[in-house]
Amino acid sequence: MSGTAQETRNAEDVSRRLLDSAAKLSYDPALEVDWDAPLAPGLHGLNPEWSTLYGTALWDGMSEAQRVTLTRHEVCSIMSTGIWFEMILQQMVLREQYGKNPVTAQFQFALTEVADECRHSIMFARTCEKMGIGAYAPKRPILELGRLFKSLAVAEVAYASILVAEEVLDLMQRDAMRGENVLPLVRTTSRIHVVEESRHMRFARAEVRERLRDAGAARRQTSAVSVALVAYFIVTSMVNEDVYAAAGLDVGEAVRAAGGNEHHKAMLRSGAANLVKFLGEVGLLTRPAMSIYRRINLI
Structure with a gap:
């Protein structure tokens, strides 16, 4: 069996095992979450x-009520960003x-993943609604870049971008x-999402490896930077500046404190x-890409 055929078979085997796992261990948030509690x-x-x-002088000076409010708004901002990117990845x-070929395990698990992501997005939306917190959207230029990205991203860039979004969280x-x-x-919705x-x-990971098996150096360089830029926009969009105002903080002071927070x-x-280990293994951790990851504190 050729190396290409063996890698394809390996990817198919991974997908088949994941389909079996999904059949045995999947959740319906409408039933698993106690929405009335x-x-x-x-x-x-x-x-x-x-x-x-957390870990800043500003945090030390906050009341416990402010801290609770802040973390609730932060998690809803992160969930809102998650919904935004899950809609992108579903389309990709x-x-x-x-x-x-729809009879392959790869095709069937891909659709299973889309179904999971639909449930997750609804779950995150209901969680924020339950907490009485409105949606936090990425800034308009980033929304429009996402619209372009979901229409153009293919192969390893699409699947590595999925990893970026999920591994960081x-x-x-x-x-x-x-x-x-x-x-x-939040504990229940986090458990569902993690599993x-x-x-x-x-x-x-299996898809990235398969798509890169015949990729040359130029393609790897381009893909590495593309994935790193996706990481940049996701990480910088996770916590909207408005969460600080919701906690009664001066937004400018809070943004500066967060920007210098070595603990975070x-x-x-x-x-x-x-994520970084995997990107290095598959050749997507180039010098230009690493410089972007350093800017957003992922390395």
Whole structure:
């Protein structure tokens, strides 16, 4: 068997195992989440350690009520960004599978992933609604760039971008699902997302490897920078500046404090460790790409 045929077979085997996993371990948020339970007033929206201000003098001077409010708005901002990018990736995955053989496990898992992402987006929207917090949208230029990206991104750029979005959030959500000081609503939605996204990340890794198997140096260089730029726009859009006003803070002061927060930078690097390792393994961690990742504190 040729190397190309073997890699294709390996990707198909991965997809088949993921389909089996999805059949055994998937969730319906409409049933799994207790949407009628009241929100405990003293519980956070995410683990305080993941707040953009945790560890700063500004955080130390905030009341506990302000901290709770801030983390709830931060998690809803992150969820809103998640919805935005999940809509992008659904369109990328569907476009990638257009015209492909529907009897393959790869095709069927790709559609399974799209169905999962639809449920996740609704779940995030209902979570923010339950907390009484409106949507936080990326800035208009980034929204329009996303519109262009979803129409043009293909192959390894599409699937590596999926990894960027999911890997950065994975550790944060794993902490949230175990956090006793985090709202049960967020803990449950985080658990659902972590379990189901672990399959999506395995699928994306297999697809990236397959798409890059015959790629030359020029293509890898271009793809590496493209994926890094996606990471830049996702990370810089996760927490909208308006969350600080919602917590009664001076927005300019809060933005400066967050920008210099070494603790939060270290948390981002820890969340991106698996992503960075994988990108290096497949040749997508070039010098230009690394300079972009450093700007957003992923390395």
